[in-house]
Amino acid sequence: xxxxxxxxxxxxxxGLGNVGSQxxxxxxxxxxxxxVRDIDPERAAALVAQGxxxxxxxxxxxxxxxxxxxxxxxxxVCAAVMEEADGVLAGLPSGALWLEMSTTDxxxxxRLAARVAERGGAALECPVSGGxxxxxxxxxxxxxGGSRAAFERALPVLAILGQRILHTGALGTASQLKVLTNYxxxxxxxxxxxxxxxxxxxxxxxSTAYEAIRISSGNSFVHETESQVILNGSRDINFTMDLVIKxxxxxxxxxxxxxxxxxxxxxxxxxxxxxxxxxxxxxxxxNIIRRLEEACGVQVLAGGxxxxxxxxxxxxxxxxxxxRPG
Numbered sequence: 001x002x003x004x005x006x007x008x009x010x011x012x013x014x015g016l017g018n019v020g021s022q023x024x025x026x027x028x029x030x031x032x033x034x035x036v037r038d039i040d041p042e043r044a045a046a047l048v049a050q051g052x053x054x055x056x057x058x059x060x061x062x063x064x065x066x067x068x069x070x071x072x073x074x075x076x077v078c079a080a081v082m083e084e085a086d087g088v089l090a091g092l093p094s095g096a097l098w099l100e101m102s103t104t105d106x107x108x109x110x111r112l113a114a115r116v117a118e119r120g121g122a123a124l125e126c127p128v129s130g131g132x133x134x135x136x137x138x139x140x141x142x143x144x145g146g147s148r149a150a151f152e153r154a155l156p157v158l159a160i161l162g163q164r165i166l167h168t169g170a171l172g173t174a175s176q177l178k179v180l181t182n183y184x185x186x187x188x189x190x191x192x193x194x195x196x197x198x199x200x201x202x203x204x205x206x207s208t209a210y211e212a213i214r215i216s217s218g219n220s221f222v223h224e225t226e227s228q229v230i231l232n233g234s235r236d237i238n239f240t241m242d243l244v245i246k247x248x249x250x251x252x253x254x255x256x257x258x259x260x261x262x263x264x265x266x267x268x269x270x271x272x273x274x275x276x277x278x279x280x281x282x283x284x285x286x287n288i289i290r291r292l293e294e295a296c297g298v299q300v301l302a303g304g305x306x307x308x309x310x311x312x313x314x315x316x317x318x319x320x321x322x323x324r325p326g
Contacts, residue, residue, distance in 0.1 A: 006032055006156050012065035014058055014081055014088070015102070016043035018238040019128065020071035022135035023101065023161050028052055030160045037061045058082075059091035067157060068092065069126075071101040074246060075108040082112050094120030099154060101126045101142075103182065103247055106172035106254075113146075113171050122150040125171060127178035128162060131225060132238040137311035138318075139163040145174030159318030166321040176254060183251040186244055186268055186285075188222035193289035196230060196300050206231055206302035225309055226286050230300060234307035235286040242281030244272045 009032070013024040016038040024047055027034050034052040038044045044054045055061035058081050062068050068088055072078045078100065082088045088098070098116045100109050100123065113123035124146035134140040142162040144151050151167050158165050168174045195218075199209040210231060213223050229236055252265045275288045293299055 006030060006160060009033065009067055009157070010035070010065040011067045011069065011157065012037070012055065012061040013069045013071070014038070014061060015071035015073075016040070016047065017071065017073065018132050019135045020101070021047070022132060023069075023071060023128070023140075024052070025050070025136070026138045026160055027157075032157075032160070035061050035064055057086040057091075058084075058088045059086040061091070062088040062096065063091035063093065065096070067097045067099060067154070069099045069101055073102070073243070075102075075104045078102055078104060079108065079112065082115070089115055089119060092116065092119045092121050096121040097150060097154060098123045099126045099157075100124070101128060103127050103178050103250070104175055105250055106175035109145075109175055110172050122147065122153075123171065124150050124154055125174045126154070126158065127174055129178065129181055131309060133225075133309040133311045134163075137313065138315040139311055139313055142166070143168050143174035143177050145169060146171045155318075155320065161318070163316050163318050164321050165318055166323075179247055179251040179254065182244075182247040183265060183268075185222055186248050186272070187264060188220045189226055189286065190268055190271055190288060192220075192223055192227055192230070193286075193292055196227065197289065197292040197296060197298070200298050200300045201296050206300065207304060210302070210305075228305045229307065229309065230286045230289055231302040232305040232307050233299075233301050235284045235289075236308055237284065237286060239285045240282050241272050241276045241279070241285050241288070244285045245269065245276060245281070248272065 011027055011032050012035045014037045016024060021043060024036055028050050035055050036044045036047050036052045037055045037058055048054050070078055098121060109125045116123040124144055126142050126144050128140045128142050130140040140162045141164040142158055143166050145168050168177055199206060210227055213219055226237055248269050252269060255262045275291060289300055
C-alpha cells in the first residue's frame with residue numbers, strides 16, 4: 001500500500017518554500033516522523049505547529065533521520081546546504097537516503113550523489129511537476145533518477161508526496177527530463193500570452209476564447225491552469241520569472257552541451273530576461289503578458305476565473321508509471 005511503513009521512518013525536509021512546504025505538509029498529514037529546516041525560521045515554525053520538529057542546522061537534521069529530502073531554489077543553494085561545515089554531508093549517517101527534489105543541474109546532482117555514496121548513503125533525484133496546487137493535494141508527478149534498489153526503498157515516501165511516479169533511469173536523467181518539461185511549460189506560457197492578447201485586441205470574448213482553446217487542439221496543461229490566473233488578474237501560480245530563467249537556462253545549457261541548434265529556447269529566454277528587467281526577477285511568471293498588454297494598451301482580463309489554483313481531486317494513491325517496453 002502507498003505510504004506503508006513510512007511512519008517507521010524518520011524523515012528530514014530542508015527547503016520549505018512554495019512547493020517544499022506543501023510536500024512536507026503531506027508527510028505530516030500521513031503521520032510521518034518529520035524534522036524540518038529552512039533559512040526562514042517562520043516557515044519551519046508553521047510546520048512545527050502541526051507536529052514537526054525543527055533542526056538547528058542541516059547537519060543536525062541529517063544526523064537525526066533516515067531520509068533527507070531537499071527542495072531548494074538553485075544548484076548553488078543545494079551545494080551549500082549539502083557541503084558547508086554544518087551541512088547535510090557532515091551529519092549524514094551510513095545507510096541514509098538523500099532525495100533531491102529541487103530542479104537542478106544533472107551533473108551537479110551526480111557530483112553530490114557521489115559524495116553521499118562516500119558517506120555510505122544512497123541518493124535519488126526526485127524533481128516534481130504539476131504546480132503548487134498539486135503539491136498541496138499530493139497529486140503532483142515525480143521523476144526519479146537513480147538505482148532501482150534506492151527507488152524501491154523510497155517509493156512508499158514518494159507515494160505520499162505524489163501520484164504519478166516515474167523511474168527515469170540512472171541518476172541525472174530525471175533532472176534532464178525536468179528541465180525539458182519546464183522548458184515546454186514556458187514555451188506554452190509565452191504562446192498563450194500572445195494568443196490571449198490577440199484575442200483581446202480583436203475584441204473577442206475572453207471567456208469564450210478560453211473555452212475555445214480548452215476544447216481544441218490548442219489546449220495544454222498550462223492553458224487549463226495558468227490562463228485562468230492570467231484572466232483573473234492575480235497571475236499567481238507561486239512561480240517567478242527568475243525561476244523560469246534558471247530552469248530554461250538549464251535546458252538551454254544542456255542543449256548547447258549536446259550540440260543541438262535550438263531556435264525557440266534562446267528566444268524564450270530573451271523574453272523572460274526582458275520581463276525580469278522590466279518588472280523584477282521576483283515578478284510572477286504569468287505576468288510576462290504585461291509586456292504585450294502595455295504594448296497594446298489593453299488588459300487581458302475576464303470574470304469568473306480563480307485568483308489561485310486549487311486541485312479539486314482528492315489525493316489518489318501514488319503509483320509507479322511504467323514506460324512502454326521498447
